[in-house]
Amino acid sequence: MNTINIHKLKKMNSPKLSSRQNFNGNIYVRTPLIESVPLRKYCAYRKVYLKMENCQPSGSFKLRGISNLCKYALSAGYTEVVCPSGGNAGLATAYAAMKLKIPCHIIVGQKTPSIICDAVREYGATVERYGIVWEQANQHAIETTIDSKTAFLLYGHSTIVDEIAQDLDGEIPSIIVTCCGGGGLLCGIVQGIRRHGWEKRTKILAMETKGTHSFNLCVKNGGRRTRLNEITSLVSSLAANEVCEKVVEYFRDNQPQILSRLITDVQAAETCVHFANDHRFLIGLACATSIAAVYTGIVERIITKNEDLHESLYDKRDEQEMTDNEGPIVVIVCGGCEISLNHLKEYRDLFDTQKSIENENISINS
DSSP: OOEEEHHHHTOOOOSSSTTOOOOOOOEEEEEEEOOOOOGGGGHHHHHHHHEEEEGSSTTHHHHHHHHHHHHHHHHHHOOOEEEEOOOOOHHHHHHHHOOOOOOEEEEEESSSSOOOOOOOTTTTTTEEEOOOSSSHHHHHHHSSSOOSOOHEEEEEEEHHHHHHHHTTTTTTOOOEEEEOSSSHHHHHHHHHHHHTTTTOOOOEEEEEETTHHHHHHHHTSSSSSOOOOOOOSOOOGOOOOOOOHHHHHHHHHSSSOOOEEEOHHHHHHHHHHHHHHHHHOOOOOHHHHHHHHHHTTTHHHHHHHHHOHHTTOOOOOOOOOOOOOOOOEEEEEEEEEOHHHHHHHHHHHHHHHHHHHHHHHHHOOO
C-alpha cells in the first residue's frame, strides 16, 4: 500500500504545483466570526471578534491545512495516510481521511489519553501506541511511509484570514491574536494578511505560555531560530521545542509586525473558566492562551501604548513604524481536543489554589 506520513508531507516543496492550488470542495468548514461584547471592556472598549475555529468538525483549526494535505496525497496516488500525533493533528487527519474514504493510521505516544484514541477510532482510523514523546512516534511514522513531493498546509491555514476579511466587510483588524506552537497557524495568518495587503495595518500578537515559549526565545535571540531545552508548561498542544524556520523568517521580515507575549499556565486555566462563563464554550489551555491576551490586559496595554518596557523590549521595529488603525481586535479561537468538564474543574481548582496562595502572601506582607 502506498502510504504517506502527513508530518513528512508538510516539509516538502513541489516545483510542479503551486501552494495556492486548491481542490474542488473543502473538508473544513467556514467558521463563524462573532462579536464579543463581554470582551470589549478588556480592550479599551474596542470591538472584539472571535474566529471560532473550535467549530471545525474535528474540533480545531488544523483541519484546514491537514485536509489540503490529505487531498493532495490522494491526487498524487497515495492510498493511505499516516500521522504521528496524539492530539488535534491526529483527529484532523482521521476526519479528513474518513471524508476522502482512504485508510488512516494514527501513531500516538504511550501517554496519550484513551479518550483521544477512542475519538480517532470513531473516524475509522487505526491507532498504534509507540514511544514516549512525539519525536519517537514521528520517527516510527517516517520509517513506515514513503516520501512525498509537495504540501499545502500553510495555504490551508491562511484561508482563516480570507473569511475574516469577508465577514468584516471592509473593516481591517488592528491586531489578530493567535497562539503559537510550532508556528504553522502563525505562518498561515501572515500569508493571509499579505494576500489582503494588510501587512502595514494589522499586527499579529503571538501568544505562548512560559514553558512552551520557543518562538519568544527566538524573538529574544534577535530573530534567530533557537531551541527550547525543556518543556515545563502544562499546555501540551503548544509543546514544540523549536518553531519552524518560516515563522522566524516572517518575524525578521516584519511584514506584518509580529509581537510575542507570554502568560502563565494559571492565567490560561483562569481564561478557560472565564470564557466558559462569558461565551458558553469549553476551551483547552492552548486555545485559552490566545484569549488570555484579552483577559490579562495584554491587548489593551498594546493598543493604549501602556506596556512596561520589559513587555515590548524585543519588538521588531522599522523606520516606518506601523500606526494603530484603530480597527477591531480579532482573536483566533483555535479549538482543541484537550478539554472536558473534568478538565474545566481541574483548571478552576488550579487558579483557585493560586489565588489562595497570592492572598496568603498579601496577608503576610501587610
